Amino acid sequence: MNSLEQVVMPRVGDHYRHEVLISSDMVQAFVKLSGDDSPIHVDEAFAQERGYEGPICHGILLTAFVSRILGTWLPGKESILKSIQMEFRNPAKYPCMVQIEVRVTKVFQSVGMIRLAIEISHQQDEIIARGLAECVVRTSEVAK
Amino acid sequence: MLKEEILNKLKQIFREIFDSQDLSITRATDASQIEGWDSFMHINLIVAIEENFEVSFTTKEIGQFACVGDVIDLLATKTS
Numbered sequence: 001m002n003s004l005e006q007v008v009m010p011r012v013g014d015h016y017r018h019e020v021l022i023s024s025d026m027v028q029a030f031v032k033l034s035g036d037d038s039p040i041h042v043d044e045a046f047a048q049e050r051g052y053e054g055p056i057c058h059g060i061l062l063t064a065f066v067s068r069i070l071g072t073w074l075p076g077k078e079s080i081l082k083s084i085q086m087e088f089r090n091p092a093k094y095p096c097m098v099q100i101e102v103r104v105t106k107v108f109q110s111v112g113m114i115r116l117a118i119e120i121s122h123q124q125d126e127i128i129a130r131g132l133a134e135c136v137v138r139t140s141e142v143a144k
Numbered sequence: 145m146l147k148e149e150i151l152n153k154l155k156q157i158f159r160e161i162f163d164s165q166d167l168s169i170t171r172a173t174d175a176s177q178i179e180g181w182d183s184f185m186h187i188n189l190i191v192a193i194e195e196n197f198e199v200s201f202t203t204k205e206i207g208q209f210a211c212v213g214d215v216i217d218l219l220a221t222k223t224s
Binding site for chain 1: 184185186190191194200201202203205219
């Protein structure tokens with residue numbers, strides 16, 4: 001059996017929540033990968049002089065964990081990201097535990113596209129970021 | 145909804161999706177006549193039409209669209 005035949009379109013309300021510990025090692029790895037070594041992300045004194053408790057995590061590093069959910073869990077491996085928008089509301093001083101949740105808000109069955117709401121928060125429920133993603137999902141229904 | 149009203153609304157949607165105010169859209173327009181009408185733009189277009197007209201198409205229905213006229217005819221049925 002072709003694995004594609006087992007893929008079904010997600011439904012409105014389907015959601016996935018994932019917790020991640022944002023560590024200093026992760027931020028350093030992201031600095032190396034992206035080249036974004038802005039001191040606001042890595043320099044304690046610099047960040048504190050600008051009113052933060054300490055250096056803050058890159059927004060795009062947090063968004064990378066949204067990619068992880070979209071590509072591996074919801075919708076999963078038969079999907080590709082079509083668009084994503086993020087609005088960052090509060091800084092994330094690291095190390096910190098963050099919760100990332102995506103929830104299906106709309107399904108366009110005809111073209112195999114779903115729209116998902118994204119929420120990234122601290123464990124204390126303070127919102128770090130909200131966003132919106134659209135993914136195209138190749139399911140057996142769409143492939144036919 | 146009258147077919148003329150549907151066409152006028154579709155013109156606005158096409159112009160917004162393809163980012164071209166000069167785009168000429170008639171019943172006979174098809175994908176070969178519009179530069180950049182690839183599979184991703186097709187998804188953008190169908191989603192915009194579904195949202196603007198508050199309708200849902202099936203995969204089979206959009207597979208039968210050969211030109212804008214086919215879209216107009218189906219929308220006329222769905223919005224009547």
